[in-house]
Amino acid sequence: MLKKGMGRTLLGMAGMISQGVDYNQNSEHNLDNALFHHIPVATGRRLGRTAKGYLALVPEGTRKGDQIGLFEGAKVPVILREARDTSAAWELVGVGYVHGIMDGEGWNERRCEVITVV
Numbered sequence: 001m002l003k004k005g006m007g008r009t010l011l012g013m014a015g016m017i018s019q020g021v022d023y024n025q026n027s028e029h030n031l032d033n034a035l036f037h038h039i040p041v042a043t044g045r046r047l048g049r050t051a052k053g054y055l056a057l058v059p060e061g062t063r064k065g066d067q068i069g070l071f072e073g074a075k076v077p078v079i080l081r082e083a084r085d086t087s088a089a090w091e092l093v094g095v096g097y098v099h100g101i102m103d104g105e106g107w108n109e110r111r112c113e114v115i116t117v118v
Helices: 028-034
Strands: 004-011 017-018 045-050 055-059 067-071 079-084 089-095 115-118
Touching: 017 028
Parallel strands: 089 115
Antiparallel strands: 004 067, 004 115, 017 045, 045 055, 067 079, 079 089
């Protein structure tokens, strides 16, 4: 469980969220919409694509510009947003699934930094 405070993470490894797909009945993505909503794990999630081209399943509240972080010891990537009060801290949006980095492929010890999560 991620608690408030500091932790080592690899930010921007997959890139920031660059696109979201709007799932509504009049969308050109009706087939995707129908399939997407029948996957129980997707409840409360949105499909997005990172700036580096990774497909991601992220919390509904995720916005363009949010960052994907990998925390040392965590089993899943987290979605982070720069805190409004300060650019030195991050807010936790939630956890996500990013296809292609779920089995440690994105971890790079040299690129880790200590951040503050509020």
